[in-house]
Amino acid sequence: MASDVPSAPLMDRALIEESAKKSALVWVRGQQGSPRALWHVWHEGAVCLVGGPGEQPLDGLGLADGGRATVTCRSKDKGGRLIVWPALVAELAPEGEAWQAAVAELKGKRLNAPDAEELPSRWARACRVLRLEPSGTALQRPGAMPAESHAAPPLPTAASTRVDAPSGLPVRRRRRG
Structure with a gap:
């Protein structure tokens, strides 16, 4: 007896396509380095x-022609991880x-673009134009997400948001009640 419910790979494929079409960024992890947010288009x-x-x-991602990568798509409405899928990399x-x-x-x-x-x-x-084609079943998807957090500490930087106030600004005094 045939089922009316599509198989998991078909559902994965549909979710991959829709999430990639609707999101401006995907996170890509190549053969090396940390995942990186990259702008993209979904095409063919x-x-x-x-x-x-x-x-x-x-550079630093290890995205080579014929290699493999992992792509993470986010949910358009919530912004969280929606699906993670393996991809084959092709350099066009x-x-x-x-x-x-x-x-x-x-x-x-x-x-x-300065030179549209x-x-x-x-x-x-x-430049390099790469094509990341889904290959195999999704590694993570709704109903099959890992329990542990994937939060990572921020990368070291010299940037700071906390600085002393310039000397020319008036000082605010606390009111005594």
Whole structure:
């Protein structure tokens, strides 16, 4: 007797596609390094992204052609982790048919580009366009999330939000009641 309920991989695939389409960012972990938030587009069954000089940094992630990555998509309404899935990484050859189709989609989503008309030629010269295609069943999804926290401490930085008040500002005095 056939079931009317889609199998888990079909449900995973639908959730992957919808969450990737609706979110501006995905978190990608390659063969090395920590996961990194990257802007992307969903195009022809995969997450497509561009990185390199003048774009988002991909160095240190270990995203190599033919390699594997893990992609985390967030919930659009709550902002929390919704689904984590394994992906096969393909680096698209500049000026190829698949590259041109992906770049056309990416160009439309690229915000604040200083050289909007020259993006494709700059990307062909100096950047990498990657395609991350879902491969296998989801590692985490609603109903199958780990119990432990995945919170990570902030990376070390010299930035600070707490500084002494400038000497020219008036001092507020406490009122005595």
